Amino acid sequence: MTDQASNIYPEAAPAERIDGKAFATALRADVAEGSARFRAQAGRQPGLAVILVGDDPASQVYVKTKMRQAADAGITSFPHLLPGNTNQDELLQLIALLNGDDQVDGILVQLPLPAQIEEKAVIEAIDPAKDVDGFHPVNVGRLSTGQSALVPCTPLGCLLLLQDRLGDLSGKKAVVVGRSNIVGKPMGQLLLNAHCTVTTVHSRSQDLAAECRSADILVVAVGRAEMIDASYIKPGAIVLDVGINRIALEDGQSRLTGDVDFDAVSTVAGAVTPVPGGIGPMTVACLLRNTLSAAQARTAH
Numbered sequence: 540m541t542d543q544a545s546n547i548y549p550e551a552a553p554a555e556r557i558d559g560k561a562f563a564t565a566l567r568a569d570v571a572e573g574s575a576r577f578r579a580q581a582g583r584q585p586g587l588a589v590i591l592v593g594d595d596p597a598s599q600v601y602v603k604t605k606m607r608q609a610a611d612a613g614i615t616s617f618p619h620l621l622p623g624n625t626n627q628d629e630l631l632q633l634i635a636l637l638n639g640d641d642q643v644d645g646i647l648v649q650l651p652l653p654a655q656i657e658e659k660a661v662i663e664a665i666d667p668a669k670d671v672d673g674f675h676p677v678n679v680g681r682l683s684t685g686q687s688a689l690v691p692c693t694p695l696g697c698l699l700l701l702q703d704r705l706g707d708l709s710g711k712k713a714v715v716v717g718r719s720n721i722v723g724k725p726m727g728q729l730l731l732n733a734h735c736t737v738t739t740v741h742s743r744s745q746d747l748a749a750e751c752r753s754a755d756i757l758v759v760a761v762g763r764a765e766m767i768d769a770s771y772i773k774p775g776a777i778v779l780d781v782g783i784n785r786i787a788l789e790d791g792q793s794r795l796t797g798d799v800d801f802d803a804v805s806t807v808a809g810a811v812t813p814v815p816g817g818i819g820p821m822t823v824a825c826l827l828r829n830t831l832s833a834a835q836a837r838t839a840h
């Protein structure tokens with residue numbers, strides 16, 4: 540962070556830190572209420588199958604968090620921890636079984652997958668009605684044509700935070716940094732559906748900083764630690780940091796940081812999400828919300 544970057548609007552009040560963790564806790568409480576109602580009507584809890592291939596420790600921790608939070612929200616989880624050498628056919632067979640299992644409303648296959656398994660084949664094998672990640676082309680198509688869809692959890696969490704703070708988003712200028720299938724593209728679709736003026740920028744964009752400075756709403760999902768500094772920010776803008784980067788420290792420890800330089804951006808923005816404690820917890824809460832939605836939709840007819 541340069542002095543120049545931190546002092547371009549020296550008299551502005553520091554930005555509000557958006558507490559995504561607290562918002563996610565409240566959202567999970569809403570899901571728990573919905574689950575209880577579902578259970579009273581359907582005679583069973585909503586069910587979420589979580590598939591993890593391989594023994595990456597970070598992924599294991601993350602899957603455990605999901606299962607604990609699912610249980611707290613009245614959702615039954617069905618863990619499937621498969622060895623790292625599982626082949627694609629074995630995984631597709633498991634998905635076929637889960638597609639046909641009435642107790643299972645949502646199927647989540649933790650990404651990334653080992654090299655011998657093709658992500659696309661796996662995503663396309665999941666019943667779109669159980670696709671709680673919203674990655675299946677049917678859900679992608681539904682979202683992009685404004686139909687009801689299961690929507691990817693991270694951009695959904697961003698939208699809920701924005702609507703909570705700003706209410707109606709109509710006419711707001713939104714800039715999305717990054718164009719991934721998991722975050723950037725669905726984020727743009729959701730903001731368009733909410734009547735924002737949307738610009739998506741990426742590594743080949745000309746004058747990225749100037750585009751970002753036009754944003755009332757800036758959503759950053761690029762995977763480059765702290766690349767967004769104060770020079771990218773319109774005074775008063777709301778900034779959502781989707782990045783989760785683990786940086787090695789000299790003492791052998793590591794720390795988590797986002798794609799946004801939080802302290803620098805806080806001198807200019809109106810409100811910023813921190814990392815950790817921002818969008819990450821919202822992602823998991825939205826996974827549970829999607830599982831409840833899938834359960835409700837599957838039993839509605």
Ligand SMILES: Nc1nc(=O)c2c([nH]1)NC[C@@H]1CN(c3ccc(C(=O)N[C@@H](CCC(=O)O)C(=O)O)cc3)C=[N+]21
Nearest residue numbers: 647648649650651672692815816817818819820822823
């Ligand atoms: N099919 C699939 N769907 C996913 O949604 C998916 C996935 N695969 N693979 C991995 C990524 C990553 N991801 C995170 C969600 C929450 C936090 C989170 O809650 N992070 C905490 C910090 C956790 C820590 O301290 O390590 C926070 O930001 O506060 C992190 C990462 C979902 N992913």
